[in-house]
Amino acid sequence: MSRRWVHGVLIACTVLSGMASAHTRSESYSHWHLSDSTVTGTITIPLREVMFRYQVDDADTPPRDLFHAHVVETVTAASGDDACTLSASNILQAASGFVRVEMTFDCATATPDAVTFGTMFDVTPAHVHYARLYRGGVQIGENLMTDSAPTWDFANLDQGASASFLSFLGLGIEHIAGGIDHIAFLFGLLLIAGSVGRSVIAVTGFTLGHSISLAAAVLGYVHADGQLVEAFIGFTVALVAVEYFLLRRDDTRLFAIVSLLVAWGAGLAAVAFGFLPPRALFAYGGFGIFAACYLLIAAETEAHDRRRATLLLFVATCCFGLVHGFGFAGFLMETGLLGTSLLVPLLGFNLGVEAGQLIIVAIAISLGALIGRRLPEILPQLAAAGLCGIGVFWFISRTIA
Numbered sequence: 001m002s003r004r005w006v007h008g009v010l011i012a013c014t015v016l017s018g019m020a021s022a023h024t025r026s027e028s029y030s031h032w033h034l035s036d037s038t039v040t041g042t043i044t045i046p047l048r049e050v051m052f053r054y055q056v057d058d059a060d061t062p063p064r065d066l067f068h069a070h071v072v073e074t075v076t077a078a079s080g081d082d083a084c085t086l087s088a089s090n091i092l093q094a095a096s097g098f099v100r101v102e103m104t105f106d107c108a109t110a111t112p113d114a115v116t117f118g119t120m121f122d123v124t125p126a127h128v129h130y131a132r133l134y135r136g137g138v139q140i141g142e143n144l145m146t147d148s149a150p151t152w153d154f155a156n157l158d159q160g161a162s163a164s165f166l167s168f169l170g171l172g173i174e175h176i177a178g179g180i181d182h183i184a185f186l187f188g189l190l191l192i193a194g195s196v197g198r199s200v201i202a203v204t205g206f207t208l209g210h211s212i213s214l215a216a217a218v219l220g221y222v223h224a225d226g227q228l229v230e231a232f233i234g235f236t237v238a239l240v241a242v243e244y245f246l247l248r249r250d251d252t253r254l255f256a257i258v259s260l261l262v263a264w265g266a267g268l269a270a271v272a273f274g275f276l277p278p279r280a281l282f283a284y285g286g287f288g289i290f291a292a293c294y295l296l297i298a299a300e301t302e303a304h305d306r307r308r309a310t311l312l313l314f315v316a317t318c319c320f321g322l323v324h325g326f327g328f329a330g331f332l333m334e335t336g337l338l339g340t341s342l343l344v345p346l347l348g349f350n351l352g353v354e355a356g357q358l359i360i361v362a363i364a365i366s367l368g369a370l371i372g373r374r375l376p377e378i379l380p381q382l383a384a385a386g387l388c389g390i391g392v393f394w395f396i397s398r399t400i401a
Contacts, residue, residue, distance in 0.1 A: 026052075026127040032115060034135045034154075039077050039084070039112040040104040043119070047097050053123050064091055064099050074118035077105035084112055095330065097226035114153045121147040172352020176360070181233050181394055182324060183360060188240030188387050189317060190364050191380065192247065198310055203361055205314040209321020210328060211350055217329030224326040227276070227398065228283050231267065233327050234394025236320045238263055239291055241388035244380075246299045260388075264288045266396040275400045290319075328353060 028045035050063045053070075068091050077084040084105035094100035105112060120127040129145040133154055143152045176182055189206065193199040216222040242260045267284040270276050294316055301309040328349070 026120060026124040028120065028127070028129050030117070030129065030131045032131060032133045034112060034133060034140075036111055037109060038087070038104060038106050039115065040102065041075070041077075041115065042092065042100060042102050043071060043075070043117075044094060044098055044100045045120075047099055049120065049124075049127075050099050053120065067099055068101050071101050071103065071119055075103060076116045076118075077107065077112050078114045078116070079107040079110035079112050082107070082110065084108075095226050097230060097330065114151055116151040117145045118150050121150065166348070168348030169352040169355070172349040172354075173356045173359075174352075176353045176356030179327075181237060182327075184237045184387055184390055185233070185240065185320070185324065186357060186360055187364065188237055188244070188384075190361065191384060191387070192240055192244050193313070196365060198313060199361065199365070201310060201314050202317045203357060205317035206321040206324070207354060207357065209318040209323075210325030210353070211321075213322040213325030214329045214350060217326055222326075224330070225280070225283075226330045228280060229323060229326040229330060231395050231398040232283075232287060232323045234391050234396075234398055235263060235267075235287065235291070236323055236391070238388050238391025238395060239295075239320075241384045241391060243295060243298055244384040245388075246295055247302050260291065260392075263392040263395045264291070267399050270399045 026049055028043060028049065030041050030043045032039055032041045045067070047063070050067045054063050054066050068089065072086065072089050076086075084107040086103060087106040088102075088104040090102050092100040092102050115131070117129050117131070119129070125147045127147065131143050131145055131152060132139055133141040133143075133152075141154055143154075145152055186203070186206075189202045190199050193202045213222070213224075217224060238260055242257065246257075264284065264287075267288075268281070271278060271281045271284065294312075298309065298312060298316070301312055
């Protein structure tokens with residue numbers, strides 16, 4: 001394995017380890033349906049955002065109820081200078097890992113012309129809210145609401161406005177850039193690849209895998225449990241870090257294997273204690289068996305047949321990509337930003353994810369070429385240990401969330 005390459009990659013891994021304790025990208029989404037005197041909004045937010053907000057608040061009240069009450073206080077509609085009346089609000093059924101609230105505002109005889117979204121900004125000023133406006137079932141506008149611009153004035157909207165390819169392209173780039181778990185996995189791939197050529201093969205396999213599962217999920221051919229998918233994404237981060245230690249063939253292998261066993265055992269315990277339905281046992285069992293077989297085969301082929309090891313790397317990263325692709329799909333579908341035609345948003349979002357990946361990989365390669373030789377030997381091990389710890393933490397916390 002190229003020492004210079006690994007040293008460069010670990011720079012990004014070390015920065016990532018420092019970021020791991022911080023909250024990742026914060027975002028929410030809404031649909032607003034406008035009529036002559038009312039506007040009805042459906043607000044969707046990842047459950048992790050809600051848990052982050054209320055992690056130190058009243059534990060006796062379900063987080064969904066706390067969030068519902070917060071939305072009622074912080075989301076308003078208006079017609080001119082007159083505030084509209086909130087006539088109804090409900091918590092709706094949402095996919096696993098998300099919370100959804102519906103609100104209806106009545107503006108009497110006037111037409112609503114503005115919505116203010118003040119949710120989450122008090123605890124996460126960097127929070128971003130994506131909103132779309134419909135009238136008669138036809139989209140007439142979209143907007144990005146932030147702490148500095150929480151009000152959307154839609155009095156003079158272009159009635160022909162629609163979502164563009166570029167908007168989904170940007171959404172894909174933002175998602176991969178803000179998805180620290182996906183970035184962690186990419187850095188893990190670069191760490192075990194050991195060279196530019198093998199890194200290209202690994203990233204290609206990952207791209208192929210998540211493109212297939214993203215398309216299959218968005219088009220409705222496959223339905224994956226969001227909580228399991230998010231947990232397994234964390235597991236894949238730990239898995240590639242463990243592989244790095246296994247390929248070293250020294251005493252650090254024991255630490256890596258124990259960490260992975262702890263994570264897998266936590267998943268089984270979550271099923272046993274009722275945090276997850278019994279059917280999840282098959283998923284955890286199957287993924288554990290796959291991980292054990294893959295690591296054994298990877299260690300053997302890397303030592304005796306480099307060509308077969310490279311082929312195995314491609315196949316494995318393609319499988320890991322399938323898991324991450326379901327995560328991308330869950331994000332894209334729960335935003336509610338998909339329209340009736342799925343081709344443009346699916347293509348734009350997927351290309352955005354690919355563009356974000358290429359940027360991340362290019363940065364890591366450049367660092368490897370520029371400063372790889374100047375760093376001590378122990379740093380790659382520390383970076384891999386950090387990734388392993390982060391992956392195990394994500395896996396356990398998302399399993400019992």
